[in-house]
Amino acid sequence: MPFLISPVLTAGTLAGRPQPVLPADGGLVLRPWRAGDAPAVYEVFQDPVMHQWHARSADSVAEAGDWIREWRQAWEGEREAHWAVADADRGVLLGRVALRELRLEDGTAEVAYWTVPAGRGRGVAARAATRLTRWALGEIGFHRLELLHAVRNEASCRVATRTGFALEGTKRSAILQPDGWHDMHLHARVGPGTLPPS
Template sequence: MTTLMRAWTADDAPALVDAVTATPDLVTQLPVDRLGSPAAAGAFIAESLGSDATTRNWVIVAAGLPVGNVALTHIDARHNTAWVSYWLASGFRGRGLAVRAVVAAAEWAFTDGALFRLELGHRVNNPASCAVATRAGFIAEGIERAKLRYGDDRFDVELHARLATDPAPAVEPLPRE
């Protein structure tokens, strides 16, 4: 079974629909209401999951299926920084895929991307995301109070960062295609 990261394609649209349908908590990361059909998901892939000078997205593929995303966004060439985000469909969580994908994205960022500092944040009520960040070598730097709002609820966010000079974690990165 192939496990890797690669660029998103239009052919991944049905799998994206399946992922958001099977994973209700993705509503905090994706415009789930706009991803109800393969055509809509294809349009979202084309407009939001590509790569350019300020953004790099990779689809996480497991067992031959697109099951998640890892991204570097807000890439700032002047300061050599970027923001890391990731998500997985619920049926593929708990297998280390997100950790391996984040490690692979960081590896790309520090080599091919010539970046120095990567940041990510997670809601403090999301210990699984904290575990991904920590296992991928990101060090907690502090709490941003009431940073995110979903509906009427506000959430504190724990900020993590990894520098190019930090030791790499003992995690095998996902291969990048």
């Protein structure tokens, strides 16, 4: 049975090119993950704030290294796209930004991010998410990006708002965290030129 619409993005849109390095405002750079980032990732996942909003923790530097290998393989398989967010001058890791739940044929993905404790309150997540969004919608041609966060995570809600992700609603009891089920805010941005014909 033939499809009546063409895919928004085709296979190879990401994997057919090297993962780019994306300079961001305020002296940040989004770069592919390196094996040498594993100790810093392990350290971040010892932070109680990370445990509050994430379902995973890292038991060792080796486990964090396995995650980094998975993140790099996810680009090649066009399942996800993960970047380290670093200080452009010193190379110090400040966070992560990612596109998850990639559906190239629909042109959709979910934006996710975290920051190291020293990077919080400095606009790191907002600047990184803004740069990633500009690349995904403007340069690659994604149609819709979603951003989900726990309703009680007010800092993440501020990041979503500052990066132009409109609040669309609440997904009730949507994510299980260590302290129980959380309602999630659903924010989204839609790319330019996406209105249906009149």
